[in-house]
Structures are given as C-alpha cells and as structure tokens.
Amino acid sequence: xxxxxxxxxxxxxxxxxxxxxxxxxxxxxxxxxxxxxxxxxxxxxxxxxxxxxxxxxxxxxxxxxxxxxxxxxxxxxxxxxxxxxxxxxxxxxxxxxxxxxxxxxxxxxxxxxxxxxxxxxxxxxxxxxxxxxxxxxxxxxxxxxxxxxxxxxxxxxxxxxxxxxxxxxxxxxxxxxxxxxxxxxxxxxxxxxxxxxxxxxxxxxxxxxxxxxxxxxxxxxxxxxxxxxxxxxxxxxxxxxxxxxxxxxxxxxxxxxxxxxxxxxxxxxxxxxxxxxxxxxxxxxxxxxxxxxxxxxxxxxxxxxxxxxxxxxxxxxxxxxxxxxxxxxxxxxxxxxxxxxxxxxxxxxxxxxxxxxxxxxxxxxxxxxxxxxxxxxxxxxxxxxxxxxxxxxxxxxxxxxxxxxxxxxxxxxxxxxxxxxxxxxxxxxxxxxxxxxxxxxxxxxxxxxxxxxxxxxxxxxxxxxxxxxxxxxxxxxxxxxxxxxxxxxxxxxxxxxxxxxxxxxxxxxxxxxxxxxxxxxxxxxxxxxxxxxxxxxxxxxxxxxxxxxxxxxxxxxxxxxxxxxxxxxxxxxxxxxxxxx
Amino acid sequence: xxxxxxxxxxxxxxxxxxxxxxxxxxxxxxxxxxxxxxxxxxxxxxxxxxxxxxxxxxxxxxxxxxxxxxxxxxxxxxxxxxxxxxxxxxxxxxxxxxxxx
Numbered sequence: 001x002x003x004x005x006x007x008x009x010x011x012x013x014x015x016x017x018x019x020x021x022x023x024x025x026x027x028x029x030x031x032x033x034x035x036x037x038x039x040x041x042x043x044x045x046x047x048x049x050x051x052x053x054x055x056x057x058x059x060x061x062x063x064x065x066x067x068x069x070x071x072x073x074x075x076x077x078x079x080x081x082x083x084x085x086x087x088x089x090x091x092x093x094x095x096x097x098x099x100x101x102x103x104x105x106x107x108x109x110x111x112x113x114x115x116x117x118x119x120x121x122x123x124x125x126x127x128x129x130x131x132x133x134x135x136x137x138x139x140x141x142x143x144x145x146x147x148x149x150x151x152x153x154x155x156x157x158x159x160x161x162x163x164x165x166x167x168x169x170x171x172x173x174x175x176x177x178x179x180x181x182x183x184x185x186x187x188x189x190x191x192x193x194x195x196x197x198x199x200x201x202x203x204x205x206x207x208x209x210x211x212x213x214x215x216x217x218x219x220x221x222x223x224x225x226x227x228x229x230x231x232x233x234x235x236x237x238x239x240x241x242x243x244x245x246x247x248x249x250x251x252x253x254x255x256x257x258x259x260x261x262x263x264x265x266x267x268x269x270x271x272x273x274x275x276x277x278x279x280x281x282x283x284x285x286x287x288x289x290x291x292x293x294x295x296x297x298x299x300x301x302x303x304x305x306x307x308x309x310x311x312x313x314x315x316x317x318x319x320x321x322x323x324x325x326x327x328x329x330x331x332x333x334x335x336x337x338x339x340x341x342x343x344x345x346x347x348x349x350x351x352x353x354x355x356x357x358x359x360x361x362x363x364x365x366x367x368x369x370x371x372x373x374x375x376x377x378x379x380x381x382x383x384x385x386x387x388x389x390x391x392x393x394x395x396x397x398x399x400x401x402x403x404x405x406x407x408x409x410x411x412x413x414x415x416x417x418x419x420x421x422x423x424x425x426x427x428x429x430x431x432x433x434x435x436x437x438x439x440x441x442x443x444x445x446x447x448x449x450x451x452x453x454x455x456x457x458x459x460x461x462x463x464x465x466x467x468x469x470x471x472x473x474x475x476x477x478x479x480x481x482x483x484x485x486x487x488x489x490x491x492x493x494x495x496x497x498x499x500x501x502x503x504x505x506x507x508x509x510x511x512x513x514x515x516x517x518x519x520x521x522x523x524x525x526x527x528x529x530x531x532x533x534x535x536x537x538x539x540x541x542x543x544x545x546x547x548x549x550x551x552x553x554x555x556x557x558x559x560x561x562x563x564x565x566x567x568x569x570x571x572x573x574x575x576x577x578x579x580x581x
Numbered sequence: 582x583x584x585x586x587x588x589x590x591x592x593x594x595x596x597x598x599x600x601x602x603x604x605x606x607x608x609x610x611x612x613x614x615x616x617x618x619x620x621x622x623x624x625x626x627x628x629x630x631x632x633x634x635x636x637x638x639x640x641x642x643x644x645x646x647x648x649x650x651x652x653x654x655x656x657x658x659x660x661x662x663x664x665x666x667x668x669x670x671x672x673x674x675x676x677x678x679x680x681x682x
Binding site: 233236237238239241242314429432433436450451452454455458459462477480483487542543544546547549550553 | 606635636638648649664669671672676
C-alpha cells in the first residue's frame, strides 16, 4: 500500500451534517476507501469484520459513545492496532485526557477545519503505513530467524550423525595390522579422513587412505560406502586397480557435485617383495629405505575419486620392489599444510627432512609427530591430519635348495606328490585337474589359489607333453584353422606314442612366514629354447604363446634347466588370518 | 564344460555361458556355441561366472572368437570374471581387446 489515498478509513458520527462534511472532505481529497457511519453499532460491526487503517470517532453518540467504542477497538486483538482520531466539540482538558486514556492517538476539534482535518488524517495514515511496514519486516525477520534456527538444528543433527557414523562404524574398523602405525587427528569433532587395511586371500596387504572434501554427513556416507567396497573387494582378492575403479563409480553416484575424495591405495606383497601404488590426489607417497634414504616417491597421477568415470586405473598402477625394513608413508595434506602460530606451513620439505634425517628409520612415525607438535605449538589445527607408516617386513619361505638354475630336492618338504607317466598312460587333458584336486585334499586352503595353480600345472604339463614328447610346433596355432588342426595332430600323435616319460613333483612347504608350493616337471624330450621364449613377449594378436609368460607372472620363480626339458615353478603366499586357526 | 547359448532380444546379442573348465577340452563346444551365429548379432557376451579352471588355450580361443566376430570391430564382453581370472586377463592385456564387466 504505497499510497495513503488507498488506505481504508471509517468515520462515525451521529450528526449527519458533520458526517457529510467528513465524507465530502475525504472524497474531494482523493481518499477512495472511506466509509461513513451514523450508527456506532453498525460501524463496530464493520470495523470488527474488516479492521480499517484509520478510525475517526465522534465522542458523543447514542448507543455506543466514542470512548467506549475506542476501548472496544483497543481491547479486541484484531483491531487493537487501528489508529483512532477523536472528533469532539468539547476540546477541554478532561475530554482530551479521557480520549487518550481510551486509546485515541489524536483529536480534531469541531467545527472541522479542512486543513487541520486533512493534515491529521494524512499524518495518522502515514504513521500507520510505517508501522505496518515495520511489522511486516519484523515478521519476516522472525520467520527467517526461525528457519535459521531449524536449519542449525538440522546441521547439528547431521553432524552428530556423521560423528556417530565415523566413530561407531568407520573408525571402529581402524587398520588392525601389526606393521601399520597410524595417526588420525580430526580438526573438528567429525573427520573427513579415512584409513583402512585389509588382506587378500593370496596374502597381499591392502591399505587405503582417503581424504574427503568437507566433513559431515556426505563425507560420512561416502566413507561407509568406501569401507564396504574396499573390505569386500580386497577380501575377494581384487587388485587395487579394480577396487579403485569401483570406489570411483560408487562415489560418483553418492557424492553431491563439487564433493570428492582424494585417495591412495597401496598393495604390499611381503613375499613377492613388491608394492603397488595408485595415488589419486593425495600428497606424494614416500618410500624410505632401511638406511633412511628416500628411495622413491609416488606422486598423484590421477584425479580424485567421485568426479569423472575412469576405466584405466589398472594401467596406472605403479610398482616397485621392496626390501626388508622399508617404510612406506602415506598421509593427507592436513599434515603438510599444518600451520604454526606465525602462519607458516609444516611443508613437504620439512616432512621429508624429518623422515630422512633420523638415525633409526623405525622411529620415523614418532619423529613426525614430535616435529609436528613442536612446529604447530599453540596454533589451532585447521584440517584433519592422517598419517600411516607401513613397514615392509619381507619374508622368505625357506626350502633346502633353491638357487638359480638349481632344482629342489625331493623329500625336503612338508608333503609331496610324485607322478611318473609314460605311454599309454599319458593323459592329455586331465592331469592338471587330477593333480590339483589331490593337492586341495592335502591342503584345503589351496582353494583360494585354485585358478592360479591350475593354470601353472596345466601350462607346464601341456608344454612337456605337446612340445617335449610330441614335438608339436606351436606356430601351427597361428591361424584359427591351424589352432584346430594342431589339436587334431595332438590326438593322432598321442595315440601313436610308444615311448618317453614325464615326471611331476609337487612339494609343499609350511612355514611361519608363509606357504610355498614347488611344481617341478621334467620330460624325456629334447627340451626347448626357453631363453628365447622368455625374452620375447608374446604377440598380442597371436592365438598362442602366452603360457610361459602367464606362469612367470604368477610365480616367484620359474627356473629351467639348461637343456629346457625340466622346469620348476615356485609359488608363494601368506595364509590369511582365518585359515591359520 | 557345459554351455548355454542364448541369442537375446531382437537377436542382437549372443550370450555364451561357460561352466567348469575353460581350456582345450572346451574347444569344440565353444566353437559350436558361436558358429553360424556371429553374422546375426552385433554383440557377444561370454559369461565366465561358473568357470573354475582356465589356461592359455582358453585365451587363444577367446582371440579366435574375436577375430571371427570382426577383429578390431568386434564387441565382446567378458562377464563375471573372478578376481583371479581378471588378473590373468589383465596380465596378457586382454582388457584392451575385450570389455571386462
């Protein structure tokens, strides 16, 4: 209501002459919503129904006089704010006092002076308008204040929930690995950092450190999902590349736009003596050697999780050989960006100086914490700090003889299987499966390695039979038709074979540090040039020639004798915890 | 080796499901599973969920399937590879030639 001429006015006077004057003055001066009543009861009916913006009241009226009308207006909730101007011929002190006491804000004396009348009406309306405006704004303020309070409550509840999720679910699963020491120091009550460790059926250790942007509920929900995917996939033996791809897909689904997770996955194989790293957005992973030297850094090569689809995590895995006593450090940026009271950052270089400049490399974890404490002193912690120190405890599974080019002695193991085969008892297809099933009966835990062990047995036996004894040339398999005729020739030659032998030995070693299986295969054939096969990677498009390189990728060692007619594959692993009991 | 072959909706996808051993003993059955069908489909799915054993001859057979299905243009998915099978397939870089899912 920008214009006071549009405001509603009610005038009441039993004297019709005055009422006509008032009506005339209002109409002439452009007030469009003025109503005049000679009966005060009729006027009250209208006022109580639709409260006007201004009420003009004559003092002396039959039925309901001006003062009583005034008090009634004031005492009713709907009308109490309506301004009232009394119109009176008795402008004595007494009357004025009674008017104001009854709740009027002004008075106009009779006879009515048009100028005085209009000025007072206009100023009363202007006042009413300001009052209304103030009231609306106040209501808005109160409303938004309420909304803010409600939002605050919601945020607080979300934070409580997030904290619960983190403390009850996520951090309960803190890495339970004797070789991993960790520091998790949230900046506020709710952390956005996560750290998990798990081991695969083949005895590899997986460590995951994640740093969510922001804290609170979205990070917590993201983190529960990450925990679930990580532990279930790791327990099934998926590679860190596969796990990272799944984590990325999950987080892209869950996280709102703009939120993401910097993460690093590390696979540690203490038996095969290697580590694999996939760093997606975290600071450099550092590998410190037993002499305190920085051996390698793994900078981030990929963008953080939850942003874009990536299907090449497997190809981005980086690998390095490890030695006993190496330490791998992985951490969130909270540690290098920690500030001291002067506002300076702890920095990457100070972190590396601390780690490499100590006499006992095993004290690195304590030294970082000490250096950080001294550096930050009284400064308040700004960001979550998470740090994991992974010690490489390389184990070797001993067996009496195993050196370059030398074969293991029969009889030195915990158990062994020996099979001597000669025609006509030379099975073409089933030996690997029969052997594997015998082995699993001896050692049920081998079932976790079924695919790998079958592949090793099958490749070595097929090579001994097809190339050693039958003299088949695998170049036959260069075309699809040749592939077919190769196996026809195999059947024919096998049926005609009347001499030669294959000896198979499987030796199993059980040690505190791990398990070791040796598969030895010897045939009476002329042998083959294994050096050439090993030095030439198989052609990607060729239908054959992958056997030896596959076996090599699965085994710690693959040793041929000089002639190439005897081979020994050494397969090692660590029993996962549940199989030890 | 037991096989199940299904040519799916609108005849666009050939679905081959393998059970047990995927090695040279599966050779004939595997060829039968796709023989005369590749011209009719645009996509082949090989389900390895129930495969217990695999060796390098299986890899050779997969490559032959790929060549018969159009070589570089072939659209072949390997479904339900276990972690160990996935690792073997990645070791020989087959993940670049087949869709692993």
